[in-house]
Amino acid sequence: MPLVTVCGVPCSGKTRRAVAIRTAIDAYLQAHADAYAGWTTVLVGEITHDRQRAQDYVHAADEKRVRGALLSHVERALQPKTIVVCDGLNFIKGFRYQLYCVARALGTTTATVFCAAPPAAARAVNAARDRASERWPDAVLDDLVNRFEEPNGMNRWDAPLFMLLPDDPLPEAELVAALLDRAPPKPNLSTVVKAAAPSDYIGQVDRDLLSVMQAVAAACGAASLGGVLPEAIPVPLTDVPVHPRGRPYTLMELRRLKRQFTQMNQRLTQSDRHQLVADFVAFLNIQHRD
Structure with missing residues (x-):
């Protein structure tokens, strides 16, 4: 052209x-x-x-x-x-x-x-x-x-x-x-004309973040029942793990962090699901301190 x-x-x-x-x-x-x-x-x-x-x-x-x-x-x-x-x-x-x-x-x-x-x-x-x-x-x-x-x-x-x-x-x-x-x-x-997001994009994002929460909650729940809390918890859709830093996440904490993350990214215009999940994991690792 x-x-x-x-x-x-x-x-x-x-x-x-x-x-x-x-x-x-x-x-x-x-x-x-x-x-x-x-x-x-x-x-x-x-x-x-x-x-x-x-x-x-x-x-x-x-x-x-x-x-x-x-x-x-x-x-x-x-x-x-x-x-x-x-x-x-x-x-x-x-x-x-x-x-x-x-x-x-x-x-x-x-x-x-x-x-x-x-x-x-x-x-x-x-x-x-x-x-x-x-x-x-x-x-x-x-x-x-x-x-x-x-x-x-x-x-x-x-x-x-x-x-x-x-x-x-x-x-x-x-x-x-x-x-x-x-x-x-x-x-x-x-x-720049951005590609239109799928009609179910928000719902898909919510499901992706919930899958991360479920993986983290399952690993922390197993540790509370006598297991060992891993240093790195693998989660779906990304190679970036969640790091508990010796303290398990509570379900209430995960819900609060998810709510904060979605409020900070209200438009959720990131079209790459894997990158969005990686951003959420990074947010969890930063907010979860000893």
Whole structure:
């Protein structure tokens, strides 16, 4: 699910670069088909809704709608075994941060390609276009150039950053390595979707803790009838034993400690039953003192 964000002012060669990036990645995937079987590359661009593209940047409301549609398109395209190349102006750093957050939440890598054409060169390319419908109005082009927020490789949402002048060759190997050979950023814990607990989770937890109590009570009861109190009492669901420390647990004490443990962990969101039981055993060992 890696994501490449292409950005630059109008007429800076973004679409040409985006197509070249897709072609280079496709060639790499084909050359390493054994390791990347089933992988594909998707090119995502801005949707203009059958009108001149520049009109979408005349009014703020239209501009916001275009960015929202592009973000949704990227979110839908980021699927397993799919590398997404986002071709757009992407001139606002806040929007590039949104794209980064979407990729980070999915646990995948990102890269930013900045088409760093000088404004004068972009204006010359725009003026040289044959069809008037493909040219940007001078006022709109100048406004976008003035508002463009250049990416900064020091920002995590822009890194790694590849800044390319119009005649620079595409760093294919470095770009592929940034996408496929690099560990993805850790997701924000507040945005991680946790698996839903089973409907009988609380009941199962209660039964697990009761099984620990029963094992401890049985061992301590045998000791009170003339047996030897073991130094370590094995319990179900964990390799961590309960340590009586020479003094047997009473049933009343076990009930009290279980009640305290469940009150301290009211939500009981630990999905690993074995770890939860181990935590309960550790709680018993800490609270039961000589």
